[in-house]
Amino acid sequence: MDGRSTSSVILRHFSLPYRYIRENFGLEDPTDPYMMTGNGEMRMKGKTHSTEEIIRIFRQADGVETAQSVCGAHNISEQTFYRWKNKYGDMELADAKRLKELAKEDAELKKRLAELMQENRVLKEVNSKKWSALRRKSRLLRT
Numbered sequence: 001m002d003g004r005s006t007s008s009v010i011l012r013h014f015s016l017p018y019r020y021i022r023e024n025f026g027l028e029d030p031t032d033p034y035m036m037t038g039n040g041e042m043r044m045k046g047k048t049h050s051t052e053e054i055i056r057i058f059r060q061a062d063g064v065e066t067a068q069s070v071c072g073a074h075n076i077s078e079q080t081f082y083r084w085k086n087k088y089g090d091m092e093l094a095d096a097k098r099l100k101e102l103a104k105e106d107a108e109l110k111k112r113l114a115e116l117m118q119e120n121r122v123l124k125e126v127n128s129k130k131w132s133a134l135r136r137k138s139r140l141l142r143t
Contacts, residue, residue: 049076051096054084 061070071081
């Protein structure tokens with residue numbers, strides 16, 4: 001074979017939807033380089049590039065090389081290149097690292113906020129139960 005899993009070979013040979021192959025033949029390979037799209041077709045999984053890698057790719061294109069040659073060298077489409085350029089175009093490597101740190105800090109703060117809100121709800125509930133019990137007690141004492 002040429003490195004492809006059995007499921008992708010069967011799928012390409014018979015042109016069956018991936019879901020049908022998976023359900024009827026149980027062929028699920030996590031190392032399979034193909035993935036199912038929304039309409040049941042198969043396509044190659046794309047590589048996930050870090051922000052630093054993306055900025056390095058831009059620096060290559062800023063130099064002597066054209067965007068087309070850089071895209072070919074890094075196996076990305078020109079559409080992806082220009083989408084990244086709109087998102088990260090003016091960023092330097094230090095800015096990208098700072099952005100990643102800020103995103104991580106933001107996630108931690110959101111998690112902490114959720115924990116504190118949950119704790120606050122619990123305390124309010126306990127407090128309301130305590131007061132309602134005290135009111136009942138005081139009513140009983142008054143009579």
